[in-house]
Amino acid sequence: DVQLVESGGGLVQPGRSLRLSCAASGFIFDNHAMHWVRQAPGKGLEWVSGISWNSIRMDYADAVKGRYTISRDNAKNSLYLQMNSLRPEDTALYYCVRDKTGYNLYDYWGRGTLVTVSS
Amino acid sequence: QSALTQPASVSGSPGQSITISCSGTSNDVGAYNFVSWYQQHPGKAPNLIIYEVNRRPSGVSYRFSGSKSANTASLTISGLQAEDEADYYCCSYAGSGTLGVFGGGTKLTVL
Numbered sequence: 001d002v003q004l005v006e007s008g009g010g011l012v013q014p015g016r017s018l019r020l021s022c023a024a025s026g027f028i029f030d031n032h033a034m035h036w037v038r039q040a041p042g043k044g045l046e047w048v049s050g051i052s053w054n055s056i057r058m059d060y061a062d063a064v065k066g067r068y069t070i071s072r073d074n075a076k077n078s079l080y081l082q083m084n085s086l087r088p089e090d091t092a093l094y095y096c097v098r099d100k101t102g103y104n105l106y107d108y109w110g111r112g113t114l115v116t117v118s119s
Numbered sequence: 120q121s122a123l124t125q126p127a128s129v130s131g132s133p134g135q136s137i138t139i140s141c142s143g144t145s146n147d148v149g150a151y152n153f154v155s156w157y158q159q160h161p162g163k164a165p166n167l168i169i170y171e172v173n174r175r176p177s178g179v180s181y182r183f184s185g186s187k188s189a190n191t192a193s194l195t196i197s198g199l200q201a202e203d204e205a206d207y208y209c210c211s212y213a214g215s216g217t218l219g220v221f222g223g224g225t226k227l228t229v230l
Contacts, residue, residue, distance in 0.1 A: 035219065044224035045157070045165065045208050059218045095164060103153040103212040104219040107176070109164040 002026040002108045004096045009113030012086055020113055022079040022096030027108075030054070030074035033099040035106065036081050038092035038115075046092070049081065050099070064090075086117045123148065123209055123222035130228040131199045139225045141192040141209030147220055149190035153212035156185060156194045159224075160205045169194060196227070204229045 008020040020036070035050040049060045049070040058070050069082040079096055093112040100107040124142040131137040141148065141156075148154055156169035167176055169185040172192065182197045192211070196203055209222040 037219075037221075044206075045159075045210075045221045047210075047219035047221055050219060059215070100170075101153075103151070104210060105153065105155055105167070105170050106157070106165070106210070107167050107170075109166075111164055 002098065004098065004108055004110035006094060006096045006110045006113035009094065009115045011116045011118065013119050014087060014117055016086055017082070017084045018086060018115060020081040020083065020094055020096075020115070022110060024077045024079065024096075024098070027098070029072075029077040033057075033102050034072060034079045035097045035099055035104075036070065036079075037095045037097050037106070037109075038090075039095070039112075040089075040092040043092075047104075048094070050104070051079070052102070083115070086115075088117050091115060091117050121220070123211060123220055125207075125209060125222035125225045127223070128226045128228065130230055131196075132230045133199050133201065135199050136195060136197040137199060137227065139194045139196075139207055139209075139227070141194070141211075141222045143190050143192070143211055143220075145190055147211040147213045148187065148192050150214055151212045152187070154185065154187060154192040155210045156183075157208045157210065158205050159208065165208065199229050201229050203227060 003025045005023045036048040051070045067085045071080045095112045096110040097106045098108040157165035159165040172187045173185040207225045
């Protein structure tokens with residue numbers, strides 16, 4: 001079975017950094033683009049960042065561009081999100097998501113890891 | 120990267136049909152047949168219910184169907200059931216790399 005397990009969330013002060021990880025299993029990891037999608041408390045889904053299977057292409061939402069860096073390690077079946085200069089508005093549940101086709105078809109989602117940015 | 124536009128809420132009685140619209144632009148919804156829909160129950164991760172405009176993943180009820188006209192995609196749920204009460208989100212490929220865009224979400228209430 002496909003499994004995506006996020007970790008690394010927590011409470012952090014504004015301006016600080018946090019690194020999220022996603023451990024993938026049950027599928028050939030390097031066959032798929034991967035994404036991070038977040039959901040602020042009581043709000044809708046927001047696409048955050050995506051990375052191609054070979055790490056050649058990385059994209060970011062305008063809200064996080066220049067502050068977040070997505071990466072992956074295909075040897076470890078892992079996806080990462082380095083988040084710097086965090087702001088209160090970054091507070092959200094962050095989901096690790098598999099892209100089935102490379103055209104933003106999100107067929108498997110993790111349970112999410114909660115990031116809270118507050119002083 | 121503008122979010123797709125969905126109605127904030129829709130409602131219907133058991134057995135009825137409802138349709139949720141998802142308006143985009145000629146750069147996303149109108150340009151590609153890569154529109155997908157997700158159902159999210161409270162406290163749960165989203166679940167894919169429609170992809171490539173009108174295709175259903177294995178295990179998703181036939182009561183869910185999708186369509187598209189110009190820059191607007193639609194999700195129709197027929198024979199409403201209590202378990203359909205959830206939030207629904209549309210998403211479209213935005214034409215460049217891995218860029219993605221979601222709709223703001225629609226809360227479905229089954230009366």
